[in-house]
Amino acid sequence: MLPKNYQLIYEIVEESGLGHHLTPSEIYALARRRRPGLGLTTVYRGLERLRDLGLVSELNVPGADAAAYEPSGPRHAHFRCKRCGTIEDVAFAIPARTLRKLAAAHGFTIDAERITFGGRCSACSA
Ligand SMILES: [Zn+2]
Numbered sequence: 001m002l003p004k005n006y007q008l009i010y011e012i013v014e015e016s017g018l019g020h021h022l023t024p025s026e027i028y029a030l031a032r033r034r035r036p037g038l039g040l041t042t043v044y045r046g047l048e049r050l051r052d053l054g055l056v057s058e059l060n061v062p063g064a065d066a067a068a069y070e071p072s073g074p075r076h077a078h079f080r081c082k083r084c085g086t087i088e089d090v091a092f093a094i095p096a097r098t099l100r101k102l103a104a105a106h107g108f109t110i111d112a113e114r115i116t117f118g119g120r121c122s123a124c125s126a
Pocket residue numbers: 081082083084085086120121122123124
């Protein structure tokens with residue numbers, strides 16, 4: 001059972017839906033509307049816990065100011081626009097066969113994968 005405050009944070013990330021990436025301060029603002037006494041530290045701790053439990057995914061996108069959070073869902077990559085900073089989901093993941101080959105060649109095990117593309121989003125390249 002999750003503490004009530006963490007449950008609320010989880011719901012906020014889930015409700016944002018796939019393809020949305022919320023920063024802790026955005027989550028904090030949304031959480032305060034429902035539970036005004038909630039502190040920012042609780043939000044940070046809750047996000048850490050939810051991430052460790054695999055209930056939300058954390059993204060650390062190069063060039064972005066803060067980590068962002070999204071519902072955990074199918075593996076995907078991200079794209080960050082260098083001009084406007086928008087982050088989009090990209091339906092791409094390294095094939096399992098390639099990961100196995102890399103792991104075997106290096107003698108390590110892989111349990112995390114982060115792919116971020118950079119460039120200009122469609123609006124900024126128009
Ligand atoms: Zn852009």
